[in-house]
Amino acid sequence: MQRRTFLTALGATAAFLPGARAQSQPVRIGIVGGRFGATFQWHLHPNARVEAVCDISKPRLDTLSEVYRCGNRYEDFRRMLQHPGLDAVGVFTPAPLHVWMAETAINAGKHVISAVPAGLSIEELERLLEAVERTGMRYMMAETSYYRPEVVTCREMAERGEFGTIVYSEAEYHHEGLLELMFDDRRLPTWRHGFPPMWYPTHCTGMIVPVTGERLRAVSAIGWGDDHEVCRTNAYHNPFWNTTGLFETERGKASRVTVAWHLAAGGTERGQFYGDRASFLMDRPEGSPDTLVRIARNGQTSIDANGYPEGKVEQQEALQRDYLERLPEPMRVPSGHGGSHTHLTHEFIQAIAEDRHPAVNVWEAIAYTAPGLVAHESALAGGERMQIPDFGRAPA
Numbered sequence: 001m002q003r004r005t006f007l008t009a010l011g012a013t014a015a016f017l018p019g020a021r022a023q024s025q026p027v028r029i030g031i032v033g034g035r036f037g038a039t040f041q042w043h044l045h046p047n048a049r050v051e052a053v054c055d056i057s058k059p060r061l062d063t064l065s066e067v068y069r070c071g072n073r074y075e076d077f078r079r080m081l082q083h084p085g086l087d088a089v090g091v092f093t094p095a096p097l098h099v100w101m102a103e104t105a106i107n108a109g110k111h112v113i114s115a116v117p118a119g120l121s122i123e124e125l126e127r128l129l130e131a132v133e134r135t136g137m138r139y140m141m142a143e144t145s146y147y148r149p150e151v152v153t154c155r156e157m158a159e160r161g162e163f164g165t166i167v168y169s170e171a172e173y174h175h176e177g178l179l180e181l182m183f184d185d186r187r188l189p190t191w192r193h194g195f196p197p198m199w200y201p202t203h204c205t206g207m208i209v210p211v212t213g214e215r216l217r218a219v220s221a222i223g224w225g226d227d228h229e230v231c232r233t234n235a236y237h238n239p240f241w242n243t244t245g246l247f248e249t250e251r252g253k254a255s256r257v258t259v260a261w262h263l264a265a266g267g268t269e270r271g272q273f274y275g276d277r278a279s280f281l282m283d284r285p286e287g288s289p290d291t292l293v294r295i296a297r298n299g300q301t302s303i304d305a306n307g308y309p310e311g312k313v314e315q316q317e318a319l320q321r322d323y324l325e326r327l328p329e330p331m332r333v334p335s336g337h338g339g340s341h342t343h344l345t346h347e348f349i350q351a352i353a354e355d356r357h358p359a360v361n362v363w364e365a366i367a368y369t370a371p372g373l374v375a376h377e378s379a380l381a382g383g384e385r386m387q388i389p390d391f392g393r394a395p396a
């Protein structure tokens with residue numbers, strides 16, 4: 001299978017990525033799905049060009065054309081894949097289409113970035129992994145939580161060992177107003193109608209797995225629903241509005257994840273990581289700020305009555321970073337989901353240009369997605385503890 005490599009003359013890339021392989025040609029990408037899919041910065045990246053856009057809805061196709069300044073318009077995804085010279089495809093369609101579209105694009109020799117979740121069943125995830133391994137094409141899941149600035153800070157603190165051992169973690173995703181998106185403007189159900197909450201775990205697991213550095217290996221979950229028409233009639237036979245899973249990590253720590261479509265708390269995507277040297281609590285919707293708790297060191301450790309070190313709470317201004325300096329100059333613009341969209345755009349394009357797996361590669365994408373699929377099964381079985389399959393990690 002052909003894998004494109006871009007060796008070449010120095011371009012703008014080398015200036016912002018020391019050691020990076022520069023390329024002579026931009027990555028030519030086609031985008032399918034014109035709502036969420038129109039909120040990325042492919043048109044601003046110096047190494048990318050939007051070569052084709054696709055949607056079955058004309059207004060959405062118009063949006064894609066306008067945002068990405070691209071006149072090559074398709075209503076049929078398979079026809080877009082035949083567009084001459086396409087290197088990569090961005091899949092931003094409803095979740096039930098992700099694996100089919102990613103697999104079809106990969107088999108057509110395209111690299112793929114896909115909206116979350118990676119897939120909706122273990123069997124779908126196996127097919128996705130098989131396609132990537134067989135072809136050598138690159139796959140990335142566009143997990144916005146991974147590039148939220150607080151999560152970047154936590155990932156890098158963890159890499160430097162600043163948490164000590166992360167002994168417990170939590171993450172929650174409360175989607176306000178999802179009921180509205182469960183119906184279209186004709187009041188017909190959309191793909192979100194009754195979507196199982198734990199089939200959409202990645203905004204939480206996409207914090208926990210990369211920050212702890214551990215896979216999730218088992219879960220016991222509890223779901224809650226009521227007699228609402230959505231819970232009774234959806235195509236997924238899902239009875240739950242909300243589900244909470246208590247996960248065990250591969251090294252035996254507890255991690256609590258809640259995905260909720262229906263509760264009164266204000267929308268949020270947040271995590272907290274409790275280490276034995278430091279803890280990080282992301283801001284809460286009611287207003288408490290990002291909070292870093294560190295055990296004071298260098299001889300100033302205070303000891304409580306039981307002889308344990310006492311935490312020193314730091315509410316640091318310095319935590320409010322945006323990491324924009326890591327992006328090429330034209331991309332240093334505000335973007336969606338905590339500024340994550342520009343970073344996702346950049347990482348996918350650079351991974352192709354540098355002929356490497358992206359950060360949220362297929363192995364990571366599956367490690368964020370599969371735990372929720374098993375958690376939903378556990379909730380359906382009344383909280384039965386279930387093992388989560390491990391699909392491994394990207395080869396070095």
Ligand SMILES: NC(=O)c1ccc[n+]([C@@H]2O[C@H](COP(=O)([O-])OP(=O)(O)OC[C@H]3O[C@@H](n4cnc5c(N)ncnc54)[C@H](O)[C@@H]3O)[C@@H](O)[C@H]2O)c1
Binds near residue numbers: 077093
């Ligand atoms: N923070 C995040 O990571 C985040 C946020 C929002 C949405 N998403 C994900 O992005 C995806 C898209 O979300 P959305 O809110 O834009 O959904 P949506 O249903 O509003 O829009 C999907 C678009 O895909 C188009 N489409 C559907 N079937 C198609 C087909 N066969 N060929 C071409 N186009 C087709 C639709 O016309 C529509 O414009 C979803 O999977 C969602 O889970 C992720």
